[in-house]
Amino acid sequence: MRFSGFSVLRNALTGQSGWTPHWRKASPKPAYDVIIIGGGGHGLATAYYLAKEFGVTNVAVLEKGWVGSGNVGRNTTIIRSNYMLPGNIPFYEFSMKLWEGLEQDFNYNAMVSQRGVLNLYHSDGQRDAYVRRGNAMRLHGVDAELLDRDGVRAIAPYLDFDNARFPIQGGLLHRRGGTARHDAVVWGYARGADARGVDIIENCEVTGFRMDDGRVVGVETTRGPIGAKTVGMAVAGNSSKVAALAGLRLPIESHVLQAFVSEGVKPLIDTVITFGAGHFYISQSDKGGLVFGGDLDPFPSYAQRGSLSTFADVTENAMALMPMIGRLRILRSWGGIMDMSMDGSPIIDETPVDGLYLNGGWCYGGFKATPASGFCFAHLLARGTPHPAAAAYRLDRFATGRVIDEKGVGPSPNLH
Numbered sequence: 001m002r003f004s005g006f007s008v009l010r011n012a013l014t015g016q017s018g019w020t021p022h023w024r025k026a027s028p029k030p031a032y033d034v035i036i037i038g039g040g041g042h043g044l045a046t047a048y049y050l051a052k053e054f055g056v057t058n059v060a061v062l063e064k065g066w067v068g069s070g071n072v073g074r075n076t077t078i079i080r081s082n083y084m085l086p087g088n089i090p091f092y093e094f095s096m097k098l099w100e101g102l103e104q105d106f107n108y109n110a111m112v113s114q115r116g117v118l119n120l121y122h123s124d125g126q127r128d129a130y131v132r133r134g135n136a137m138r139l140h141g142v143d144a145e146l147l148d149r150d151g152v153r154a155i156a157p158y159l160d161f162d163n164a165r166f167p168i169q170g171g172l173l174h175r176r177g178g179t180a181r182h183d184a185v186v187w188g189y190a191r192g193a194d195a196r197g198v199d200i201i202e203n204c205e206v207t208g209f210r211m212d213d214g215r216v217v218g219v220e221t222t223r224g225p226i227g228a229k230t231v232g233m234a235v236a237g238n239s240s241k242v243a244a245l246a247g248l249r250l251p252i253e254s255h256v257l258q259a260f261v262s263e264g265v266k267p268l269i270d271t272v273i274t275f276g277a278g279h280f281y282i283s284q285s286d287k288g289g290l291v292f293g294g295d296l297d298p299f300p301s302y303a304q305r306g307s308l309s310t311f312a313d314v315t316e317n318a319m320a321l322m323p324m325i326g327r328l329r330i331l332r333s334w335g336g337i338m339d340m341s342m343d344g345s346p347i348i349d350e351t352p353v354d355g356l357y358l359n360g361g362w363c364y365g366g367f368k369a370t371p372a373s374g375f376c377f378a379h380l381l382a383r384g385t386p387h388p389a390a391a392a393y394r395l396d397r398f399a400t401g402r403v404i405d406e407k408g409v410g411p412s413p414n415l416h
């Protein structure tokens with residue numbers, strides 16, 4: 001089934017009876033060439049690109065819950081490539097380029113909206129840091145514009161420019177950044193992978209690894225053992241737990257990150273805005289709700305709900321940035337388990353266990369990375385060598401000291 005203007009019209013005239021399920025309810029086969037653990041955005045994007053770009057179709061994606069039940073269905077949907085460090089910019093820009101053609105590529109409306117991402121600055125020092133970041137971006141072919149106060153006012157006149165503690169001096173604008181509909185992204189990848197023969201097996205938790213002479217030859221699951229020549233982990237907040245089943249200890253901590261949505265209001269914010277004096281980001285969904293978030297909870301946790309102290313901190317940030325938000329009611333909030341690496345950057349690499357590969361450590365930034373992460377992990381699984389865009393995301397960088405510390409705060413996951 002392909003989506004097109006014609007198919008929408010035909011179904012409108014025939015009682016919407018022509019739509020078929022997006023993917024089959026596959027049952028596990030005895031063995032596959034590749035098993036991917038985790039049916040989130042990264043796992044399904046990996047399966048999609050394995051089949052589409054590398055011709056590997058004897059693939060199963062094993063998901064312990066349902067497709068989209070993890071962070072891919074819980075995030076604040078921001079996509080951007082406004083990074084600064086050499087290891088990061090090419091990867092996130094590769095991802096942005098894939099976003100720009102994604103809907104045509106997998107024939108699904110993922111509501112990719114390049115509405116711009118505006119990072120505010122509130123001091124001379126912060127402006128200088130943004131000039132440096134903007135120059136690094138431009139050197140790598142990423143768009144960046146430094147705005148003064150009037151430039152920001154033209155985009156977002158409702159901000160508190162003269163806040164006594166954090167007056168707004170200007171902002172760094174990344175026009176090609178924006179948002180995408182998070183669950184449509186994972187559904188689009190699932191649909192595209194399934195159409196190319198990938199088995200998506202939901203309610204199938206991996207509980208152990210089958211080993212032969214130190215090599216992974218399959219997995220134990222709640223639906224029985226399944227053999228595999230190659231196994232890739234893409235389980236986000238559960239990375240440490242799943243890796244421990246193979247005897248691995250990862251440089252990753254799991255923390256909860258919360259998101260909040262207000263009641264719907266008329267169009268107000270037509271870009272993504274981040275507060276420079278705290279950790280706070282906000283955009284408006286197409287349904288009208290203001291979608292926002294801030295820091296993750298500072299302590300490790302596997303609970304998919306957050307603490308009140310972080311909620312208070314996020315709303316204080318919101319009030320400092322745009323006091324009129326205090327008149328709105330919060331409609332919903334939720335939490336997701338984040339896989340925070342020790343330098344705040346991801347890992348796409350082989351592990352010390354033969355046949356077992358890792359995609360994890362995505363921290364706050366994994367949604368925007370979904371297309372490139374899937375592409376690069378598929379490259380690694382199919383060819384056994386890192387994709388050039390992800391060449392810096394090696395696991396051994398924590399041993400060699402070649403960390404990619406975008407924020408410069410050292411091995412403190414809660415500060416990234």
Ligand SMILES: Cc1cc2nc3c(=O)[nH]c(=O)nc-3n(C[C@H](O)[C@H](O)[C@H](O)COP(=O)(O)OP(=O)(O)OC[C@H]3O[C@@H](n4cnc5c(N)ncnc54)[C@H](O)[C@@H]3O)c2cc1C
Pocket residue numbers: 037038039040041042043062063064065066068069070071072073074075076077078079204205206207234235236237238242257258259293334335336337338362363364365366367368369
């Ligand atoms: C509140 C919040 C806001 C965020 N905002 C943004 C944002 O604005 N922009 C951005 O770029 N990123 C954001 N992120 C981060 C982003 O959502 C994640 O980094 C990304 O979704 C992680 O990759 P994933 O989609 O594969 O993870 P997930 O969707 O979590 O997929 C992992 C899957 O693995 C499954 N699994 C776990 N253990 C097993 C097992 N043993 N067996 C089988 N399956 C298993 C889980 O059930 C899950 O479905 C946010 C995250 C949260 C929580």
